[in-house]
Amino acid sequence: MSNPTFTVRLAGSAASFPNTAGDTLLRAGLRAGLGLAYECSAGGCGSCKCDIVQGEVEDLWPEAPGLSAKDRAKGRRLACQCRPLSDCEIKMRSGPEYVSTHTPVRFQASYLGSRAVTRDIREFRFRANQPARFAPGQYALLDLPGLGQLRAYSMSNLANEAGDWHFMVRQVPQGRAGKLLFETLQPGDSVAIDGPLGLAQLRPDAPRDVVCIAGGSGLAPMLSIANAACLQPGRRSIGLFYGGRSPADMPVFNDWLAEPQRVQVHAAVSTEPPPEGDGWTGERGFVHELLARRLQGNFAAHDYYLAGPPPMIEVLVRMLVVDHQVPAEHIHYDRFF
Ligand SMILES: Cc1cc2nc3c(=O)[nH]c(=O)nc-3n(C[C@H](O)[C@H](O)[C@H](O)COP(=O)(O)OP(=O)(O)OC[C@H]3O[C@@H](n4cnc5c(N)ncnc54)[C@H](O)[C@@H]3O)c2cc1C
Known part of the structure; x- marks a missing residue:
């Protein structure tokens, strides 16, 4: 027997979408081509918070960190963590910028x-x-x-x-x-x-140079972006900045880059070496400090793609936007947690 399908209406608009039982509100809406607001879709960022105006839902993770105590007191839910148990009407942010390029x-x-x-x-x-x-x-x-x-x-x-x-x-x-x-x-x-x-994808039409900045497991999407940028004709410069705690956190970048000669790699380790040394002869410090040293004031010429731990993202965004007046629309990241 196939799963029942519920209808979810988006309050304040004429939009509605079919939601097969078992699918979350967020993913069903995105699958139907709607631009429902989200970032992590994993319960952490709170971008998909919604009000259930009518109908019943099952909350898969009631303690998810994406909702504050105040949100919970108001009965808010996360669309990425709720599955409908009946037809529903929900109120949440939406916009064309959230429409998926490739339907999930x-x-x-x-x-x-x-x-x-x-x-x-x-x-x-x-x-x-x-x-x-x-x-x-x-x-x-x-x-x-x-x-x-x-x-x-x-x-x-x-x-x-x-x-x-x-x-x-x-x-x-x-x-x-x-x-x-x-x-x-x-x-x-x-x-x-x-x-x-996810929305922090390579903007193929942006005329600016590409700067990818990663820490830890944020490496994966930045390698994908750097390798894709190499394939774009006319792309001038591609920089990959990577921060790790120690030399053991450093990948062999050339093993993962399709065209290593096209990508300028800048890597730094943040932990002080032990008295006997750690064998690292490269840069030291945090990745945002390395970025500031290497760009030397030339901040406006780039599009920035960021992935890594939240404190790294926070300090980078503050540095780029507040200290160097980079327009927020030139900075792309999905909040991790
Ligand atoms: C957009 C995004 C992209 C990411 N990309 C990467 C990546 O490329 N590489 C990488 O290594 N990590 C990535 N992460 C982190 C990854 O998803 C995991 O959080 C991480 O691997 C730790 O998972 P774990 O199960 O090993 O650890 P655990 O400590 O067992 O689990 C921690 C994680 O579980 C999740 N969680 C806890 N309880 C629940 C629950 N009840 N329901 C649902 N989820 C719950 C939370 O996400 C939490 O962070 C990404 C996270 C996000 C949001």
């Missing part, structure tokens, strides 16, 4: 294998039996067997006809998805992928 779909993919990127990041490769359609910089939600929750991971490769989806995952202490990926998943295992999602 859920499909099965087979796990092919992995290889090391740094001491705690591995690249995991999957293949589906349909072309992989996404924009550089986007992410997808992985439904790993036995986890019961979705996890967002950015694609490190480019769209392709073979159906290949590559993700770079950092293993965090006690991380449940990380444990499944690093220790349990076997080649040939099937994983459901839902995507693509």
Whole structure:
């Protein structure tokens, strides 16, 4: 028997969309081509908060950090964490800027294998039996067997006809998805992928030079953007800035860049070396400090793509917008958490 489908109406507009039971409000709306506001679609950023004007929903993660206590007291929900149990009317932000370039779909993919990127990041490769359609910089939600929750991971490769989806995952202490990926998943295992999602994608028509700035597992979408920018005729300069804590956090960049001679890589480690040294002869400090040193006041000429831990994003955005008057529309990132 097929799942029932509910109708969700968007208050204050003529828009409505079909929502198959089991799908979240956000993803069903995006699948129907609506521009519902969102960023992480993983319960963290709060961009998809909504009011349920009418109808009943199931909240998959009532404690999700994307809602404040005040929001909760007002009965607000996150569209990325709610599934309808009846026809509904919801009130939430929407706009053409949120319409997906590639409609997100859920499909099965087979796990092919992995290889090391740094001491705690591995690249995991999957293949589906349909072309992989996404924009550089986007992410997808992985439904790993036995986890019961979705996890967002950015694609490190480019769209392709073979159906290949590559993700770079950092293993965090006690991380449940990380444990499944690093220790349990076997080649040939099937994983459901839902995507693509995300708005921090390469703007192919922007005339400015490209600057990608990554920390930790933010490397994946920045490699995808840098490699895609290399393929664009007439693109003048492509910079990739990367910050890691220690030399062991540094990838061998040339192994991951399709045209290493086209990308200027700038890397810095932030931890002071031990008395006996750590063998690092490159730059030290935080990645935003390195960026400031290298751009030397020439900030307006670039489009900035950022991915990494929230404190890194915060300090970069403040530096670019407040200290160097970079227009906010030249800075692209999806809030991670
Ligand atoms: C847009 C986006 C892109 C990302 N891209 C990458 C990437 O490319 N590489 C990478 O390594 N990491 C990425 N992350 C982080 C990644 O999704 C995981 O949070 C991280 O791998 C830790 O997961 P874990 O299960 O190993 O750790 P755990 O500590 O077991 O889980 C932590 C995470 O689980 C989620 N969570 C907790 N409870 C629930 C619940 N009840 N329902 C649903 N979710 C819950 C939260 O996202 C939380 O951050 C991204 C996150 C976002 C939002």
